[in-house]
Amino acid sequence: MTVPKTAADAAKVSRPVAGQDLDASSDDGLLHLGELSGLLGYSLKRAQLKVFEDFLRCVAPLQLTPAQFSVLLLLDQNPGRNQTEIASTLGILRPNFVAMLDALESRELCARMRSASDRRSHILVLTDKGRAVLARAKKLVANKHEARLIELLGPENHAALLEMLAKIAREF
Amino acid sequence: MTVPKTAADAAKVSRPVAGQDLDASSDDGLLHLGELSGLLGYSLKRAQLKVFEDFLRCVAPLQLTPAQFSVLLLLDQNPGRNQTEIASTLGILRPNFVAMLDALESRELCARMRSASDRRSHILVLTDKGRAVLARAKKLVANKHEARLIELLGPENHAALLEMLAKIAREF
DNA sequence: CGACGTTTGATATAATCAATAACAATTATC
DNA sequence: GATAATTGTTATTGATTATATCAAACGTCG
Known part of the structure; x- marks a missing residue:
């Protein structure tokens, strides 16, 4: 039987009855992530979405996206650079950087x-x-955004996390 | 002087001459990431792109994207579920899940x-x-993709990283 | 039973992001 | 000076994400 003839069959053979569960499902309506929780890319993506979401909330009064913030930061610390240099450092393709700059x-x-x-x-x-907007954004990011993350993970874990992510981005 | 009158002025006052550098720039052509390296969201995003890129390479013979792989994995471990349940578990909106399923x-x-x-x-x-494709994909992911990651980070670091990312996705 | 609201899968559509090709102006190379 | 390479730009495509809406089917409640 490759595909069950009826959906009833599929449900019958597939879903263990409550009480027969051998794993951690505990039938609370949540699905088994299973090996998905061990997949780094998956956790990475979900975590990244959460972090960006919080970033947007924290810096909402200044109307800056993470990408825009990174551009302002980079410009501040690398004066005298051209579009190609800034864009490529951030992994932004030159054509796509044009509209971004237009907006800023x-x-x-x-x-x-x-x-x-x-x-x-x-x-x-x-x-x-x-520069003024960047200064205000930095404060919001540090005091609201990163502060919450450090509180959640603990300072040393937060540092270790940063280190590992940087290593992946650099050497993987 | 808010904005320098000429670009020469901008370059003059802004770019420190080699030898006057006080930070870690060491004029190797790379730009100063500065506080960007301390921004978790930034490292998260860069690392995630690298990991997905490698995932695609490793599983290329099966022509599976990370999202498609996660769907197959979830279907295998949660039989008898409908589209809404699978999609929402993966954070995919129901309308967008239709085309994904069509492809699979x-x-x-x-x-x-x-x-x-x-x-x-x-x-x-x-x-x-x-099921056959999933089994082959799992092997490729474990032996080529995750193995390289674990080798890079070390097994205990890899586990700690997974734990922290899951915590962020769950509680942040 | 029948009216009403809800859920499910689906369609259409928009917005954003990412990627490639091509072009004019300018610079570098030989 | 002819040729190749670089810079910013435009156009365009594809992928991803999001919202509104719809018909079919279900649930509730009178």
């Missing part, structure tokens, strides 16, 4: 300046407003 | 069966082919 520039958070030495490239600079 | 069903990896007790719902079952 239209909000006057950063500006493109033609380079004097290479007139093809645009040097990216934070505006004063951009 | 067209490859004869699973089948929809009308339930006898509730003729609205479709009971999802793995076909024999689906």
Whole structure:
């Protein structure tokens, strides 16, 4: 019997009756994740979604996405760089970075300046407003977002987690 | 001077000359990630992309995405469930799950069966082919994908990482 | 029974994100 | 100076995620 002839058959042979459960199901309506919980990619994805969700909530007053925040941070710490350099560092493809910059520039958070030495490239600079927004965003992220994560995991676990994730991103 | 008048000015004041660097930049062409490396969401995302990329490579002979693999796994361990139950467990919205199932069903990896007790719902079952593909996929994932991860991190670190990610997904 | 609200799978559609090809302007190489 | 390579940009495609809506089927309650 490859596929049961009727759905009743399928349900019959497949779902153990309560009391016959041998695993941790405990029939609370939740499904068995089974080997899924041991799959790193799965947990990684679910955790990432949760973290991004919380990031958006915490920084909502400034209307910044994680990607936009990372751009502002990078611009602040790497002045004098062009679009290709910033985009590739963040793993953003150059074509997709154009619209991102347009959005930030239209909000006057950063500006493109033609380079004097290479007139093809645009040097990216934070505006004063951009620096101010970044400063406020950093505070929100540190005090609301990361603080909650550190509280949940404990400081040393949080540090160990960061270290392992960085290692995966770097060496895997 | 909010925004430098010329890009030369911007580059001049902003980029420290080699030898004046006070941080870990060491002018190797790489940009300073700075506080970005301390941002959990950022490392999480980068690591997740790497892991998914490797997953796709390892399971390429079976042409399965991580999402498809998770569906097959869940079907195997939760027989007799309908689309809504499987989709919501995986965080997939019901409308988006339809096309996903169409693809799996067209490859004869699973089948929809009308339930006898509730003729609205479709009971999802793995076909024999689906079970065979899943078994082969599990081996590839365990021997090629997860094995490399465990080797990189060490078994106890790998377990600790899984635990923390699950905690974030669950409680954050 | 019959009206009403709910659930299930499905469709259509929009928004976002990611990826490739191609182009003009400019620079580098030989 | 001819040719190749780089930079920012546009256009376009595909994948992913999200919302609204629908018909069929179920449940409840009068």
